[in-house]
Amino acid sequence: MGTHVIKMPDIGEGIAEVELSQWHVKVGDMVVEDQVLADVMTDKAMVDIPSPVHGKVIALGGQPGEVMAVGSVLISIEVEGAGNVKESAQPAPVKEAPVAAVKVEAVAESKPAAAPAPKAAVCQGPMVAREADERPLASPAVRKHALDLGIQLRLVRGTGPAGRILHEDLEAYLAQGQSNASAPVAAAYAQRTDEQQIPVIGMRRKIAQRMQDATQRAAHFSYVEEIDVTAVEELRAHLNEKHGATRGKLTLLPFLVRALVVALRDFPQMNARYDDEAQVITRLGAVHVGVATQSDVGLMVPVVRHAEARSLWDSATEIARLASAARNGKASRDELSGSTITLTSLGALGGIVSTPVLNLPEVAIVGVNKIVERPMVIKGQIVIRKMMNLSSSFDHRVVDGMDAALFIQAIRGLLEQPATLFVE
Template sequence: MGTHVIKMPDIGEGIAEVELSQWHVKVGDLVVEDQVLADVMTDKAMVDIPSPVHGKVIALGGQPGEVMAVGSVLISIEVEGAGNLKESAAPAPVKEAPVAPKVETIVENKPAAAPRPAPACQGPVVAREADERPLASPAVRKHALDLGIQLRLVRGTGPAGRILHEDLEAYLAQGQANASAPAAAAYTQRNDEEQIQVIGMRRKIAQRMQDATQRAAHFSYVEEIDVTAIEELRAHLNEKHGASRGKLTLLPFLVRALVVALRDFPQMNARYDDEAQVITRLGAVHVGVATQSDVGLMVPVVRHAEARSLWDSAAEISRLANAARNGKASRDELSGSTITLTSLGALGGIVSTPVLNLPEVAIVGVNKIVERPMVVKGQVVIRKMMNLSSSFDHRVVDGMDAALFIQAIRGLLEQPATLFVE
């Protein structure tokens, strides 16, 4: 038998060290070639490290959260063959999951849902030790906690046995189908606690948020917009072309409004290098669209929005959002934005204070649409209203310019024909 030592690979882009985010194996596990061994975090992405060999894990080179230098020992695997020590760098990552560099995040404050009682008769049970921590994302762990499910009992169908949301639903459905005992009491005292180490993507997001709020002079501006007309146009276009071209959400209209408004306010489509004291205004409009996923908030980029039609923008937004949520967005798709659009959809609330996506100088936040009585030409009528809650870097954007920029977007959305007048 021999020992194959795998070293931390050079992921490129001049990166000298990476953070070990998560192990997918433990000492004693048998692994096969191309099996994912660990997740590591760079400045831009989470990448999976696969095994180049078959064998048995005999040593791990670090703990989750540890920053490791490129070339340091990542893992040692016992392999069949000569007894000499073999070394290699891990093969090129086979998959990369996005991280949200320099993005805004909004925390929704809502009462915690009461945990559901576990089904009386559960689905297929996995034999795990009581202290074994199964593989699952923070979102899946929260979901399981809300459902009252012990993760160690759930069979994971994801890579390396990772537990997915679908596994929780299948486990719960199986238990409900077989349940014969009466349901447990609706209200049960709980004293359990869970400590979650801030590592990997969550650490990177925290660092970016802290950096953005410390370095930029944020100020926010909120404006109310009547979106009745744009919603009527959207419904008409979907009815006429939805089957052949795809359904339109409000987002492609907002992207179009940004593109048109930026013609008169190029100072908003810019990046500020505060170390070099240089503002770079860009002709290309690369719109970052904040997207929530199980692994955190990401900002895939709709490139050259100025050259896209409504349906082209809609298709690209959908494609990028799906790629981000499925962990398949590339680094290029997650970088290079010039202005960011963020929306919580139906959960958008009345007002928010988005955090800048540095080094950008403007971010436009979309709140939810509500129907309200409004006075129009002396008559009280029901209109669809929506707020834009936007933030700017006051170091380089004046308050008056920010207000005029948002007013320009308001005018375009309230008179949607002007979106397409060249």
């Protein structure tokens, strides 16, 4: 028998270190070639590390949350034959991280201290009892799925990162035959003294770093405008009725992407990146629209490339493909980088007003709020219209307030008269 040591690979793009996000194996596991061993996080994406050999895991080279240098020992596997290292060079096994949440003293880019034992036991069943006002972690898609199934999320045990509830957890809950009526009444009113300390690692650490960096470096300002989307919604419904069966259903997002593309022709300063270290603004002809997407591991921004050259259905297909890849953790680094302007929407949960954070080094982000029917006065008559707010943010170092207002007003005009979206 021999030992095969797998080192942290060179991910490319000049990256010298990456964060170990999650192990998919433990010491003692038998693995096969191409089996995913671990997930590592770069500045742009999650990357799977597969096994190049068959064998038995005998040592792990780090703990989740640890920042590891390229070339450092990631994992050691016992294999048939000589392996790729001498027996004496085998590294000492490391202890597995506890399954429950552990305390993190700091989230700086340095090796964390060994994790202490958890203070409270974690429920192992498919059902848990949370406080009535405790909001469990779950993506908007999971929340809607739970609502459709009539499941109270506070009763479902989450198996995702930091206890996040996944679609599989809802299925497990139903498979166990649990229902709202079966929840013990006493549990809903029982006092709780347990605590949970959640390590800020992986995607959540990257999101925290990027959001903090964006708010510290850019001079944010937001602008909110109300838009009457009755006409564009009628057009969308008509196109779906006529072509939905053959071309696919359209959401509002492809129309918003088209409105961005057309408006940017008159406001090219919005489709730009600002290098604040070199003090250079780069305006781009290509419109690469980042579409903020919530996944089970956090917010990701896949990129619809060359939106200026796409039709409504082409944009719709690409948005759906990228959103699915992001939610399933299959989006590549290229698909998650290179945007020039970002579109963010919470759909039906979009609220009335939001203040989106810039996706640096971009200088503009357009936020979409929910559509509501409201009485409006038009030509002296009170009529019911579908209204929606755009809550957008800009980098005041690059974009003047007047230009930002005019840009959003241009988008408003295009959406309120949707035929102008296609007039060249």
